[in-house]
Amino acid sequence: MTGRPAAYGLIAQFGSADRLVMAARALHRAGYRRIDGFSPVPVEDLDPYLSGEIRRRWLLPLAALAGALALGGGGYLLQWWTSAVDYPLNVGGRPLHSWPSFLPATVILGILGAAVAAVLAMFALNRLPEPYHPLFNDPHFHRASADAFFLCVESADPLYDPRRTRRALEELHPDRVAEVPW
Amino acid sequence: MTAAPHHEAGAIVLEQRFGWRWAAGFAAALGGVLVLVVACAGLFVWGVGVWGTNVPYVWAFDIINYVWWIGIANAASLLAAALVLRGARWRTGINRFAEAAALFAVLCAGLFPILHLGRPWLFHWVFPYPATFEVWPQFRSPLVWDFFAILTHIVVTALFWYVGLIPDLAALRDRARTRRGQVVFGALALGWRGSARHWLNHQKAYRILAALVVPLVVFMQSTVSFEFAVTVVPDWHRARFAPYFVVSGLLSGLAMVLVVALLVRTLLGLHALVTRRHIDIIAKLLLANAVVMAWSYGFEGFVAWQAGEHAWQSALRRATGPFAPLTWGAMLGTVGAAQALWFARVRRSTAALIVIGVLVNAGVWLDRLVIVVGGLYRDHLPSSWGTYWPTWWEVGLLAGTIGLFCALMLLFVRFVPAISMFETHAEHGGPGVEP
Numbered sequence: 001m002t003g004r005p006a007a008y009g010l011i012a013q014f015g016s017a018d019r020l021v022m023a024a025r026a027l028h029r030a031g032y033r034r035i036d037g038f039s040p041v042p043v044e045d046l047d048p049y050l051s052g053e054i055r056r057r058w059l060l061p062l063a064a065l066a067g068a069l070a071l072g073g074g075g076y077l078l079q080w081w082t083s084a085v086d087y088p089l090n091v092g093g094r095p096l097h098s099w100p101s102f103l104p105a106t107v108i109l110g111i112l113g114a115a116v117a118a119v120l121a122m123f124a125l126n127r128l129p130e131p132y133h134p135l136f137n138d139p140h141f142h143r144a145s146a147d148a149f150f151l152c153v154e155s156a157d158p159l160y161d162p163r164r165t166r167r168a169l170e171e172l173h174p175d176r177v178a179e180v181p182w
Numbered sequence: 183m184t185a186a187p188h189h190e191a192g193a194i195v196l197e198q199r200f201g202w203r204w205a206a207g208f209a210a211a212l213g214g215v216l217v218l219v220v221a222c223a224g225l226f227v228w229g230v231g232v233w234g235t236n237v238p239y240v241w242a243f244d245i246i247n248y249v250w251w252i253g254i255a256n257a258a259s260l261l262a263a264a265l266v267l268r269g270a271r272w273r274t275g276i277n278r279f280a281e282a283a284a285l286f287a288v289l290c291a292g293l294f295p296i297l298h299l300g301r302p303w304l305f306h307w308v309f310p311y312p313a314t315f316e317v318w319p320q321f322r323s324p325l326v327w328d329f330f331a332i333l334t335h336i337v338v339t340a341l342f343w344y345v346g347l348i349p350d351l352a353a354l355r356d357r358a359r360t361r362r363g364q365v366v367f368g369a370l371a372l373g374w375r376g377s378a379r380h381w382l383n384h385q386k387a388y389r390i391l392a393a394l395v396v397p398l399v400v401f402m403q404s405t406v407s408f409e410f411a412v413t414v415v416p417d418w419h420r421a422r423f424a425p426y427f428v429v430s431g432l433l434s435g436l437a438m439v440l441v442v443a444l445l446v447r448t449l450l451g452l453h454a455l456v457t458r459r460h461i462d463i464i465a466k467l468l469l470a471n472a473v474v475m476a477w478s479y480g481f482e483g484f485v486a487w488q489a490g491e492h493a494w495q496s497a498l499r500r501a502t503g504p505f506a507p508l509t510w511g512a513m514l515g516t517v518g519a520a521q522a523l524w525f526a527r528v529r530r531s532t533a534a535l536i537v538i539g540v541l542v543n544a545g546v547w548l549d550r551l552v553i554v555v556g557g558l559y560r561d562h563l564p565s566s567w568g569t570y571w572p573t574w575w576e577v578g579l580l581a582g583t584i585g586l587f588c589a590l591m592l593l594f595v596r597f598v599p600a601i602s603m604f605e606t607h608a609e610h611g612g613p614g615v616e617p
Contacts, residue, residue, distance in 0.1 A: 015613070016615070036377050040604060041604050087318050098322055107397075108405070112333070114394055115334075115337065115342075115390075126383050128348075146356065147614060
């Protein structure tokens with residue numbers, strides 16, 4: 001490690017989703033990997049250029065499945081253990097492990113587990129909540145939720161060089177290129 | 183920044199151009215909330231004796247209101263989730279407030295099972311925690327199933343609503359001009375940056391939630407029906423109750439969403455976002471549902487006719503006995519009122535649609551009354567036959583929850599974009615986005 005780079009990275013601002021996607025494609029082809037796009041609406045065409053996300057694309061659904069199994073299975077075990085083991089209640093000789101009547105709570109708890117796990121996984125993968133982020137330092141970044149489209153190259157990228165990366169971005173004809181301070 | 187429809191949805195929240203009409207509506211709704219507080223306080227101080235419920239009518243307004251609200255909540259959730267899953271291009275106009283209506287309706291519904299307990303402060307006993315008295319909840323009881331169902335419904339509906347809201351909260355944070363607005367919306371937006379990674383995971387999570395809501399509401403509504411079907415009361419012990427509750431619940435939820443849509447459209451001036459087409463589609467869905475409801479009333483009669491003397495007599499009793507006006511009122515409200523929607527002219531009239539929406543909701547409420555109270559009218563034992571009449575305390579609970587629902591809806595349209603901003607941006611095409 002040679003200390004922290006001087007800036008978080010460089011961002012380029014574009015006027016439309018199409019131009020953002022073209023720029024991301026060009027940088028990805030040039031070998032940049034720590035890039036990210038910012039837009040007021042989902043731009044699904046950007047997904048192939050987000051390295052790492054392809055590999056992790058199953059994490060969120062898997063987390064939901066794990067949540068469903070954990071809470072649903074745990075719920076069933078709890079019902080079985082409390083009703084048949086810890087506090088068996090003999091009502092006219094009916095079976096203690098009366099599984100059909102345990103199913104409604106099991107299914108519903110499974111759904112609860114899946115939903116909570118999906119949301120928590122979304123937060124974890126997106127690193128939310130994150131009140132401070134260097135990108136918010138850019139004076140125009142607030143427009144990423146309104147009418148502007150940004151492409152950011154992080155200084156953590158091995159190819160990153162303040163001057164060469166800036167030139168690469170400027171060749172894509174953005175509305176503006178700026179350095180993002182920490 | 184002018185005139186793009188999605189900006190309008192945000193501007194309503196930021197500029198707060200609410201006049202006396204909002205204030206008057208909110209004051210009336212708060213009056214309703216006050217009635218609810220008084221009705222609950224009376225119940226807590228004097229106990230369930232203040233209600234008209236007594237053997238054989240162990241359930242009355244408490245459970246009627248519960249089933250009614252939960253039906254509205256389930257159907258509004260189902261509509262919102264189905265629209266997300268279908269990827270319907272026209273969904274963006276109604277999704278957000280359908281989700282909000284579902285959330286507020288389930289909050290109203292969730293009150294009643296607690297209130298009807300007799301000792302409501304001990305409601306946590308249905309939660310399986312290791313208590314010092316070493317007794318566990320009875321997991322074979324529908325009341326305990328229902329506790330989990332309501333809990334799950336509240337959590338999942340709230341998550342579905344909030345996750346869909348995060349990008350809009352970030353947009354409001356970025357556009358707020360006051361410090362307070364920036365801090366409040368900033369904290370709620372959790373640092374959302376609209377990054378492509380954010381969107382990727384967000385859309386995935388949102389769709390998973392929508393996919394979970396669909397089975398949830400079906401299971402939830404079935405669990406509600408089990409509270410009746412699992413008993414041995416002759417009119418309740420029916421296998422068909424689960425689908426019947428889902429169908430009739432859908433009817434009330436669609437009617438409620440229709441009324442809310444019309445009010446949002448007219449009072450907030452969002453004609454460009456909630457279009458005639460949206461209203462027309464909800465009205466047609468309502469009509470289709472009413473036809474299914476008519477079929478299910480017919481099926482009910484047929485089954486009662488075939489199921490033997492006892493069931494046929496109790497069905498006849500409901501159609502001709504002291505509950506006859508309510509039974510026929512329920513059918514007129516649910517199936518009858520919706521028939522006007524066959525006419526395109528009716529579907530274009532805001533006033534007519536609001537009247538129909540309210541009538542359908544009243545009809546479904548009466549339907550619940552006929553099930554809950556009418557079902558108990560003729561039990562197996564003639565010694566347990568009696569009549570029921572509600573007290574003002576019970577009426578106060580119904581009026582109070584309606585007030586609570588309206589108050590929450592009014593706060594919602596004032597402080598949260600009632601229409602999804604990022605979705606309308608993507609759909610209608612805003613700056614930089616091809617529609």
